[in-house]
Amino acid sequence: MxxxxxxxxxxxxxxxxxxxxxxxxxxxxxxxxxxxxxxxxxxxxxxxxxxxxxxxxxxxxxxxxxxxxxxxxxxxxxxLSCRLNRTIPNLDHPENPRRWRTLESAKRRLVYSLLALGLPVQSKVRGWPLGLAFDFVEDQRSNPDVADAFVLTHHADGVITLNIHEADDVVRVGVRESMNERYRTVLGHFRHESGHYYFQQLVAFAPVVEDFRALFGDERNDYAAALERAYNEGPPPDWGDRYISAYAASHPSEDWAETWAHYLHITDCLETAVAFGLHEPVAGDFAAALTAWSAFSISLNEINRSLGLADAYPFHINEVTADKLQLVHDIIVGSTLPR
Ligand SMILES: [Zn+2]
Ligand SMILES: [Zn+2]
Ligand SMILES: [Zn+2]
Incomplete structure (x- = not known):
C-alpha cells in the first residue's frame, strides 16, 4: 500500500x-x-x-x-469496489453491518492491488459476462433463519462467495485452528479467490497454460477427489519443499490460488515497507523483490515476536514456489487484457 x-x-x-x-x-x-x-x-x-x-x-x-x-x-x-457486489448481508441482523464493513474494507485493499497491477476489474452485475462479482452470505451457523446450512467460501464462474462469519475473529481463528492453517484472514480469502477468477481470465484459455501445467500440474485433474484426499490424508510430508502452504498441495488450482494470494501479499507488503522507509526501493527484477521479501519477512516476524504476537508471515518460500511466483508475475505483467 x-x-x-x-x-x-x-x-x-x-x-x-x-x-x-x-x-x-x-x-x-x-x-x-x-x-x-x-x-x-x-x-x-x-x-x-x-x-x-x-x-x-x-x-x-x-x-x-x-x-x-x-x-x-x-x-x-x-x-469500482462496491459495484462488484451481487449479494450483501442482511442488514436487519444486528451484527451484519459490522461484519459487512470488515469485508468491504478488505475488498477495497484487494481492488486497490488489482488496479495497481493493471488488471481488469469489471463488474459482472453491471453487464460484463466475464466480470467479477461478490456474494456475501451467511449460513445457519451464524443465522438459523437462512436457507443454507453450510456455505463454503469459494469462487465459481466469476462469483466470489464469502461466508460473512469470516468477519468474526473468534469464528475465523477457530476454523484456522481446526483446519491446522498458519494464516487465515478476510483479505487472504479475497486474494486467494481472486486467483481462481484471474486464472480463468489470464491462464486457462491462453498458451501460457502449458507453462502453468509444467510447474503446477494439470488443473483438469479431478478436483473433488483431490480435495477429499487432502482432507482425509492430509498434505504430503514434503509439501514444504514444493508448495507455499499445505492447502496448496491439494490440487493445481488451489496451488495457483495460494501462490497468487502470496504474490499479492508480497508485492503489497513490499510497497508498504518502501513507502514507510522500512526498506530501500528494490532495484531489479521480480527475483530481486523476492530475495528482498525473504529477508524482510524475517525482520517482520521478529518484530511481531518482540510484541508477543504470532509471526506476520509464517511461510518459507522454497525454490519451486519461487518459480511459481515468478510465473504469476510474468503472467500479470504480460497481461494484455483491456482494463
Ligand atoms: Zn464503495
Ligand atoms: Zn481455492
Ligand atoms: Zn488535512
Missing part, C-alpha cells in the same frame, strides 16, 4: 474519510489510486483542488462503510 497525505500535509490512511488535523473530507480516487481532500459543492457533489468533480459512493451515503469516490458523470452511483 502507498502512503497517503491530506492536502494539509497530515499523513492519512487508506480507509480514512476525514482528516483529523484540518477536518477536511477525504475520499479515495481509484483513477489516481490516491486519497484526495474534497469540498462539498452541493448535495452529493464534491470537488478536489484540481476541480475534478466526484460523488461519494452510494454505500458511503447510505451506510458510511466506503470512502471511495465516483466521478460525477459516472452513471453508476457505486464505486
Amino acid at each position: 502507498k502512503r497517503f497525505n491530506c492536502a494539509c500535509g497530515q499523513p492519512v490512511f487508506f480507509d480514512n474519510s476525514r482528516c483529523l488535523r484540518c477536518g477536511g473530507h477525504l475520499g479515495f480516487d481509484p483513477e489516481r489510486l490516491d486519497i484526495v481532500r474534497i469540498n462539498q459543492a452541493s448535495g452529493n457533489h464534491w470537488s478536489d483542488a484540481d476541480a475534478t468533480e466526484f460523488k461519494l459512493c452510494a454505500n458511503s451515503v447510505a451506510h458510511g462503510n466506503c470512502n471511495w469516490l465516483v466521478l460525477v458523470y459516472d452513471t453508476d452511483d457505486y464505486c
Whole structure:
C-alpha cells in the first residue's frame, strides 16, 4: 500500500474519510489510486483542488462503510469496489453491518492491488459476462433463519462467495485452528479467490497454460477427489519443499490460488515497507523483490515476536514456489487484457 497525505500535509490512511488535523473530507480516487481532500459543492457533489468533480459512493451515503469516490458523470452511483457486489448481508441482523464493513474494507485493499497491477476489474452485475462479482452470505451457523446450512467460501464462474462469519475473529481463528492453517484472514480469502477468477481470465484459455501445467500440474485433474484426499490424508510430508502452504498441495488450482494470494501479499507488503522507509526501493527484477521479501519477512516476524504476537508471515518460500511466483508475475505483467 502507498502512503497517503491530506492536502494539509497530515499523513492519512487508506480507509480514512476525514482528516483529523484540518477536518477536511477525504475520499479515495481509484483513477489516481490516491486519497484526495474534497469540498462539498452541493448535495452529493464534491470537488478536489484540481476541480475534478466526484460523488461519494452510494454505500458511503447510505451506510458510511466506503470512502471511495465516483466521478460525477459516472452513471453508476457505486464505486469500482462496491459495484462488484451481487449479494450483501442482511442488514436487519444486528451484527451484519459490522461484519459487512470488515469485508468491504478488505475488498477495497484487494481492488486497490488489482488496479495497481493493471488488471481488469469489471463488474459482472453491471453487464460484463466475464466480470467479477461478490456474494456475501451467511449460513445457519451464524443465522438459523437462512436457507443454507453450510456455505463454503469459494469462487465459481466469476462469483466470489464469502461466508460473512469470516468477519468474526473468534469464528475465523477457530476454523484456522481446526483446519491446522498458519494464516487465515478476510483479505487472504479475497486474494486467494481472486486467483481462481484471474486464472480463468489470464491462464486457462491462453498458451501460457502449458507453462502453468509444467510447474503446477494439470488443473483438469479431478478436483473433488483431490480435495477429499487432502482432507482425509492430509498434505504430503514434503509439501514444504514444493508448495507455499499445505492447502496448496491439494490440487493445481488451489496451488495457483495460494501462490497468487502470496504474490499479492508480497508485492503489497513490499510497497508498504518502501513507502514507510522500512526498506530501500528494490532495484531489479521480480527475483530481486523476492530475495528482498525473504529477508524482510524475517525482520517482520521478529518484530511481531518482540510484541508477543504470532509471526506476520509464517511461510518459507522454497525454490519451486519461487518459480511459481515468478510465473504469476510474468503472467500479470504480460497481461494484455483491456482494463
Ligand atoms: Zn488535512
Ligand atoms: Zn464503495
Ligand atoms: Zn481455492
